[in-house]
Amino acid sequence: MSLLDVSGVSKSFSTGRDFLGRPKRSLPAVHDVSLTLDKGECLAVVGESGAGKSTLGRMVLRLIKPDAGRVTFDGIDVLGVGSAQMRRLRQRMQMIFQDPHSSLNPRMSVAEAVAEPLLVHSDLGRVDRQKRAAELLDRVGIGHRYLARYPAELSGGQLQRVAIARALTLKPSLIVCDEPVAALDVSVRAQVLNLLRDLQEEFGLAYLFVSHDLALVEVIADRVLVMAEGRTVEQGTVQQIFQAPTEEYTQRLLAAIPVPVPRDASGQRMIDVARS
Numbered sequence: 001m002s003l004l005d006v007s008g009v010s011k012s013f014s015t016g017r018d019f020l021g022r023p024k025r026s027l028p029a030v031h032d033v034s035l036t037l038d039k040g041e042c043l044a045v046v047g048e049s050g051a052g053k054s055t056l057g058r059m060v061l062r063l064i065k066p067d068a069g070r071v072t073f074d075g076i077d078v079l080g081v082g083s084a085q086m087r088r089l090r091q092r093m094q095m096i097f098q099d100p101h102s103s104l105n106p107r108m109s110v111a112e113a114v115a116e117p118l119l120v121h122s123d124l125g126r127v128d129r130q131k132r133a134a135e136l137l138d139r140v141g142i143g144h145r146y147l148a149r150y151p152a153e154l155s156g157g158q159l160q161r162v163a164i165a166r167a168l169t170l171k172p173s174l175i176v177c178d179e180p181v182a183a184l185d186v187s188v189r190a191q192v193l194n195l196l197r198d199l200q201e202e203f204g205l206a207y208l209f210v211s212h213d214l215a216l217v218e219v220i221a222d223r224v225l226v227m228a229e230g231r232t233v234e235q236g237t238v239q240q241i242f243q244a245p246t247e248e249y250t251q252r253l254l255a256a257i258p259v260p261v262p263r264d265a266s267g268q269r270m271i272d273v274a275r276s
C-alpha cells in the first residue's frame with residue numbers, strides 16, 4: 001500500500017460574480033488527476049504557471065477540498081475524516097511554502113515558531129519544547145545565536161530553513177513542498193535543496209515536490225508527474241521523463257530548461273548540485 005494514494009481528484013474555482021452575486025463561471029483548475037507516493041519517495045509535480053500544481057498539492061492536505069476524487073494517506077480517507085482526526089493527520093502531513101516570509105508569524109521568535117506545533121500537539125513542557133526546537137534548528141543549519149531572533153532579522157534562505165524545521169517538528173512522513181526554493185537567491189537554492197534531500201534520507205520523508213524548475217526536479221525527484229491545464233500529461237521515473245518523454249508538451253518543457261545538465265555517454269548527469 002502506498003503512503004499516499006490520490007485518485008481522480010478534480011477542482012473548479014468560480015470566478016467573478018454577476019449582479020445578483022452569483023458566481024459567473026466555473027473554471028477547472030485540476031481535472032481527474034491520480035498519483036501515488038511511497039514512503040521515502042519524492043514525486044515532483046511539474047508544469048507551467050497555472051497548470052494546477054499548487055491546487056493539487058493543497059488538495060492532498062485538504063487545505064482545498066476537491067470537488068471529486070479520493071485522497072488516502074496511510075490507508076485513511078483524508079476527505080472523509082472529521083476535524084479532530086484531520087488535526088491529528090496534519091501532524092503527519094506538512095507543507096513548505098514558496099515564501100517563508102508569509103509562512104512564519106512575524107511576531108514569533110525563531111525558536112517559538114519551531115516549538116509552537118509541540119505546544120498544540122504534545123504534552124512536552126516548555127523546556128523540552130525549546131530543547132527540541134533548538135535541536136531541529138541546529139539540524140537545518142540555524143545556530144543558537146538565532147533562536148531569539150524574529151523573521152524580519154533573517155535572510156530568505158535562513159527563514160526557509162526555519163520553516164523546514166517547523167515542518168519537521170511533529171515528525172511527519174509526508175511534506176508537500178510548494179516551490180520551496182523558487183523565492184530564494186540562486187546562491188542559496190542548492191544549499192536548501194541539498195538540505196531537503198539530506199533530511200528526506202535521514203527521516204524517511206516522502207515529498208510531493210511542486211516545481212516549475214525542471215533542473216531542480218531532476219536532482220531531487222524519483223518520479224515526475226507532468227501537468228498542463230489541470231490535467232496529467234504524463235507520469236514516469238525521472239529517467240523516463242527526462243530521457244524519453246513521450247508527450248510533446250513535456251519535450252517542450254525540457255527544451256526550455258535554460259542550462260541543460262551535462263551528461264556522460266551513458267546518459268548519467270555529470271554534475272551534482274553543490275553540497276552545502
Ligand SMILES: Nc1ncnc2c1ncn2[C@@H]1O[C@H](COP(=O)(O)OP(=O)(O)OP(=O)(O)O)[C@@H](O)[C@H]1O
Pocket residue numbers: 013014015028029047048049050051052053054055056212
Ligand atoms: N482560490 C482560487 N480562486 C480562483 N481561481 C484559482 C484559485 N486558486 C487557483 N486558481 C486558478 O486555478 C488554476 C491553477 O492554479 P494553481 O495555482 O494550482 O497553478 P500552478 O500550476 O501552481 O501555478 P503557479 O506555478 O503559477 O503557482 C489557475 O488558473 C488559477 O488562476
